[in-house]
Structure formats: C-alpha cells, structure tokens
Amino acid sequence: MRLRVGLLGGGSWGTTVASVVSRNAPITLWARDAATVDGINRLHENHKYLPGIKLPPALRATADMAEAVAGADVLVVGVPSHSFRAVLEEAKRHLRPWVPVISLTKGLELDTEKRMTELIEDILPGHPVGVLTGPNLAREIMGGQAAASVLSMEDEIVVRALQPLFHSGLFRVYTNTDLLGCELGGVLKNIVAIAVGMGDGLGAGDNTRAALMTRGLAEITRLGVAMGGRAETFAGLAGMGDLIATCTSALSRNRHVGVELGRGRAIDDIVADMHMVAEGVKSAPTVIALARHHGIDMPIARDVFDATQGRRSAQEIFRGLLRSSVGDEAHPG
Numbered sequence: 001m002r003l004r005v006g007l008l009g010g011g012s013w014g015t016t017v018a019s020v021v022s023r024n025a026p027i028t029l030w031a032r033d034a035a036t037v038d039g040i041n042r043l044h045e046n047h048k049y050l051p052g053i054k055l056p057p058a059l060r061a062t063a064d065m066a067e068a069v070a071g072a073d074v075l076v077v078g079v080p081s082h083s084f085r086a087v088l089e090e091a092k093r094h095l096r097p098w099v100p101v102i103s104l105t106k107g108l109e110l111d112t113e114k115r116m117t118e119l120i121e122d123i124l125p126g127h128p129v130g131v132l133t134g135p136n137l138a139r140e141i142m143g144g145q146a147a148a149s150v151l152s153m154e155d156e157i158v159v160r161a162l163q164p165l166f167h168s169g170l171f172r173v174y175t176n177t178d179l180l181g182c183e184l185g186g187v188l189k190n191i192v193a194i195a196v197g198m199g200d201g202l203g204a205g206d207n208t209r210a211a212l213m214t215r216g217l218a219e220i221t222r223l224g225v226a227m228g229g230r231a232e233t234f235a236g237l238a239g240m241g242d243l244i245a246t247c248t249s250a251l252s253r254n255r256h257v258g259v260e261l262g263r264g265r266a267i268d269d270i271v272a273d274m275h276m277v278a279e280g281v282k283s284a285p286t287v288i289a290l291a292r293h294h295g296i297d298m299p300i301a302r303d304v305f306d307a308t309q310g311r312r313s314a315q316e317i318f319r320g321l322l323r324s325s326v327g328d329e330a331h332p333g
C-alpha cells in the first residue's frame with residue numbers, strides 16, 4: 001500500500017520537502033495563499049518563496065486544508081513556529097486517528113517554551129510524532145545538490161517505516177531515535193548563526209567564526225543534554241551539521257539577520273525587509289528562559305538575545321567578548 005502524505009506550509013522548506021516526497025508517494029501540499037497554490041498547480045513554480053525553480057509536475061497544492069489532511073496517512077507540518085499551534089488546531093478537525101505527524105519547523109512556542117513536537121502531543125494525543133531536520137538549505141536541495149537529513153522519532157520501527165518516504169538519491173535521510181536532541185539541535189543552531197552573522201557583518205575573521213561555532217556547539221550541547229538529549233546527537237547532522245550549514249551559508253536567513261545587525265541596522269528594519277522567517281529572532285527569549293530553568297550558562301545566546309531585543313549593538317557585544325573571562329574549555333563556569 002502506498003502511503004499518502006499531506007504537507008502543511010507552502011513556504012520555501014514546505015515546498016522543497018513536498019517536492020522531495022512527491023518522488024516517493026502521492027502528496028498534497030496545503031498553502032493558505034491561493035496565488036501560491038495556483039502557481040504550483042498551473043506553472044509548477046512557487047513564485048513567492050522559490051522563484052525561478054521548477055517543481056515536479058506530480059506535486060499538487062490546495063488552499064483547502066481538508067483536502068490535504070483528510071486522506072493523509074502521514075501529516076508533515078512546515079509552517080513557522082508562531083503559526084504552528086493554530087494550523088494544527090485546524091488540521092485536527094480533519095485528521096484521521098493515529099496518523100504520524102512530522103514537524104519541519106526549527107522554532108519554539110514563545111508563551112509556553114514548548115517544542116513543536118510537544119505541541120503536536122498536546123493537540124493530537126496518541127499520534128506518533130517526529131521531526132525531519134539537518135543541514136538542509138531549501139534552495140540547494142531544489143537545485144539538485146546532495147544533502148543529508150535526519151528523520152527522528154522515538155519509536156525505531158515507525159521511524160524506519162517512514163524513512164523511505166523522504167529519502168532519495170541525493171537527499172539522504174538517516175534515522176535517529178533521540179527526538180528531543182534532534183529537534184533542539186535545529187532550534188539552537190539558529191541562535192549561533194545570528195552570532196556568527198554579527199561577526200561577519202563586523203568584518204571579523206575566520207578564527208572568530210570558528211571560535212563562535214565551536215563555543216556555540218558547546219552551549220547547544222550543554223542545554224540539550226540538560227533537557228534530556230543525547231550528547232552524540234549534537235555532534236551529528238541535526239547538531240554540528242546544521243550548525244555548519246547555517247553559520248556559513250549566504251542562503252541562511254538567521255545568519256543574514258546577524259550580518260545586518262553587525263552592519264549596524266536596527267532589528268525591526270531587518271525583519272521588516274524580510275519576507276521569510278528567521279526563527280532564531282523569535283526563539284532567543286525562549287532559549288534564554290530554558291537555559292535559566294536548567295541552570296545552564298549560555299553567553300553566546302545571551303548576547304544574541306540582547307542584540308535581537310535591541311538592548312546592545314553588535315559592536316558593543318563583540319567588544320565585550322574580548323573582556324569576558326575564560327576558563328576550562330570542557331568545564332565552564
């Protein structure tokens with residue numbers, strides 16, 4: 001039996017994952033914007049988020065959520081974190097029992113500090129949950145460049161059964177049962193990418209970038225392990241892999257925010273000029289709150305929080321870095 005997939009979210013990543021899955025299974029992509037739906041169905045292009053890229057003709061889109069959800073054997077959710085709960089509440093009205101729900105979203109809910117898979121568990125109890133995450137810049141994957149990703153679910157049997165839906169020759173999907181670690185890796189690397197971007201925008205060197213990425217990974221791992229993730233997950237594709245891609249790519253929206261902050265622009269102006277989401281800006285306050293609850297020191301995340309709240313300029317932050325105390329690399333604090 002071929003599994004049918006419904007995917008919610010017609011942005012750059014939702015459209016990319018839907019294109020990948022369309023090689024393996026029938027899929028219906030839901031987007032709220034009728035013009036996006038029309039462009040995908042008639043012209044095989046998502047003009048708003050992936051202009052100039054041809055989509056597979058097999059990919060069908062709809063603006064009617066029931067059409068994407070009611071017949072789905074697997075539901076994939078790729079809307080930004082701020083709309084995740086509302087979209088899921090609507091999907092619940094159409095979803096059949098026990099259908100697995102996979103999140104593509106690399107953010108946290110602001111008010112509750114919850115991960116997206118926790119929202120799925122709250123709203124759709126009993127449905128198996130998972131994430132697809134890793135170093136996956138949408139445009140590169142649509143350009144046919146090779147990439148690796150991780151499908152993570154706690155149940156080893158279920159994750160192995162769903163992996164072939166996402167895997168293809170050039171999009172290599174590994175499995176991992178550390179759901180919390182994989183999900184947090186995707187959230188936390190966005191914060192470090194903003195820090196690295198600030199350095200790049202200020203004209204800092206390659207040594208600085210390497211130091212920030214390495215110390216950033218140490219922060220990510222400390223918080224992730226304190227929250228219950230496995231240390232090795234943060235050294236893998238969902239941790240270090242995604243950190244490298246996001247911190248070094250000109251395609252990254254989070255790094256872009258950092259670069260513009262480094263150039264001295266105000267955060268509100270930077271965000272207002274972007275039509276795509278940069279999750280790290282929204283999750284920085286939540287990450288700081290989580291670090292406080294778990295007693296973890298996250299100096300880089302604190303600096304990014306200050307910069308994204310407009311409390312301190314990137315220049316002040318980088319001057320401060322030179323004055324901060326340094327201790328044992330492996331046992332800070």
Ligand SMILES: NC(=O)C1=CN([C@@H]2O[C@H](COP(=O)(O)OP(=O)(O)OC[C@H]3O[C@@H](n4cnc5c(N)ncnc54)[C@H](OP(=O)(O)O)[C@@H]3O)[C@@H](O)[C@H]2O)C=CC1
Binds near residue numbers: 012081136
């Ligand atoms: N782009 C990438 O390379 C990758 C992104 N991700 C993650 O995927 C998630 C989605 O990102 P991405 O696709 O890039 O985002 P984009 O900014 O490209 O697109 C956002 C999409 O979400 C839709 N949307 C926003 N608010 C709502 C809402 N309230 N109801 C329904 N739809 C809504 C937008 O619709 P509309 O146009 O109508 O506003 C648009 O289709 C993020 O968490 C991101 O971190 C993960 C891996 C790679």
Ligand SMILES: O=C(CO)COP(=O)(O)O
Binds near residue numbers: 136252
């Ligand atoms: O998650 C991503 C790459 O894996 C996309 O990063 P940005 O959201 O910073 O563009």
